[in-house]
Structure formats: structure tokens, C-alpha cells
Amino acid sequence: MEINIQSQIGACEEYMAEVESGRTLVSIVIYPLRVISVDDSNIRVTNGCNMWQACQNSRCHFSAAARRLPKIKGAH
Numbered sequence: 001m002e003i004n005i006q007s008q009i010g011a012c013e014e015y016m017a018e019v020e021s022g023r024t025l026v027s028i029v030i031y032p033l034r035v036i037s038v039d040d041s042n043i044r045v046t047n048g049c050n051m052w053q054a055c056q057n058s059r060c061h062f063s064a065a066a067r068r069l070p071k072i073k074g075a076h
Contacts, residue, residue, distance in 0.1 A: 005045060007031035012049075016057040016065075026051060030062075 049062035
């Protein structure tokens with residue numbers, strides 16, 4: 001079995017350099033950071049964005065601002 005995982009170049013309309021300045025259109029690259037083999041038939045890919053450190057949009061999964069929020073644990 002062959003698995004091909006690639007980076008994606010595109011535009012992000014949700015990027016925020018500063019919270020007060022609002023959203024800006026920027027060019028981004030979403031790329032795989034880590035690939036984990038869960039079992040023989042499942043893999044898990046963790047993706048990242050090249051603008052994650054500068055982005056202050058706390059609603060974006062990739063941004064540093066979102067990573068500063070408290071972790072929400074699911075019910076077990």
C-alpha cells in the first residue's frame with residue numbers, strides 16, 4: 001500500500017496579525033508534521049500551518065492563539 005501525503009498551498013482569509021486589526025488575506029502552506037500508525041489499517045496525520053506563530057485568531061485550529069486556550073477534555 002502506498003500513501004501520499006503532501007503540503008497544500010492556499011489562501012487564508014482568517015489570519016489575524018493582531019486581534020484588534022481584524023482578518024487579513026495571506027498565503028499559507030498547510031503541511032504534515034507527524035504521521036502516526038494507529039494500527040494496520042489506520043493512520044493519523046497531524047497538520048500544521050506556516051503562519052501559526054504569528055496568527056492571533058483563537059478560532060483557528062492551527063494558530064498559536066488557539067493553543068494558548070485551555071484544553072477541553074471529552075467525556076469518556
